[in-house]
Amino acid sequence: MNLGLTATLLRGLRWAAIAGACLAYAVLSHLAAADPHPDLWDAAVAMAPLILLATVLAWRSPRRLWMLTLCLAGAAVLYTASGWLVQHYNWVFLLQHAGIQALLGLAFARTLRPSQTPMVSRFAAVIHGPLSPALARYTRQVTWAWTLYFAVMTGLSLLLFWLAPVAVWSAFANLLNLPLLILMFTAEYVVRLCLLAPSDRAGPLEAIRAYRQAGSGRSPPAS
Numbered sequence: 001m002n003l004g005l006t007a008t009l010l011r012g013l014r015w016a017a018i019a020g021a022c023l024a025y026a027v028l029s030h031l032a033a034a035d036p037h038p039d040l041w042d043a044a045v046a047m048a049p050l051i052l053l054a055t056v057l058a059w060r061s062p063r064r065l066w067m068l069t070l071c072l073a074g075a076a077v078l079y080t081a082s083g084w085l086v087q088h089y090n091w092v093f094l095l096q097h098a099g100i101q102a103l104l105g106l107a108f109a110r111t112l113r114p115s116q117t118p119m120v121s122r123f124a125a126v127i128h129g130p131l132s133p134a135l136a137r138y139t140r141q142v143t144w145a146w147t148l149y150f151a152v153m154t155g156l157s158l159l160l161f162w163l164a165p166v167a168v169w170s171a172f173a174n175l176l177n178l179p180l181l182i183l184m185f186t187a188e189y190v191v192r193l194c195l196l197a198p199s200d201r202a203g204p205l206e207a208i209r210a211y212r213q214a215g216s217g218r219s220p221p222a223s
Contacts, residue, residue: 029093043085108150109147112143118140
């Protein structure tokens with residue numbers, strides 16, 4: 001088999017596995033959050049991403065042994081507080097969902113300051129180089145759109161957690177989170193096709209590559 005084709009298939013399988021794991025965790029999180037009789041398993045589902053993140057950071061640390069030992073100690077402390085966790089684990093789910101949405105909104109909003117290059121403009125510059133006036137204006141508007149999207153998601157998450165049954169909040173936060181994100185990407189792509197010249201457009205794969213490059217620190221400087 002062609003090596004290039006093999007590499008493409010492996011990348012496709014990797015992304016499929018990641019997508020499957022995300023979907024599985026979303027469903028598992030909803031079942032845990034909406035469980036009318038919560039137990040330690042439900043709390044463990046809520047804590048799993050934080051524990052996994054801490055373990056990965058410890059493994060990559062130059063002081064790996066000490067950091068992994070600290071992670072184990074932290075896990076032991078959490079286990080001793082399992083009774084409290086079982087009673088309050090939904091707050092962990094809320095922190096993960098609303099907190100991430102708020103941080104993303106803040107990250108986009110900060111780039112809208114006069115001295116900064118808007119976030120989406122940075123991504124576009126990775127693909128197109130210097131931006132045309134129309135593309136620069138459009139990418140600033142899209143940065144505003146994403147800022148408002150994350151702000152609305154944060155507000156809705158907090159309001160539903162406060163006012164609605166936890167199962168309703170969980171359906172929004174865990175089951176609808178990814179579909180709403182995909183819908184936002186799709187809507188922006190349709191608007192892009194309608195408003196921008198062909199030379200200023202980028203497809204989804206190009207956008208993904210731009211996000212990865214910009215995230216690795218190869219984004220252009222602020223203008």
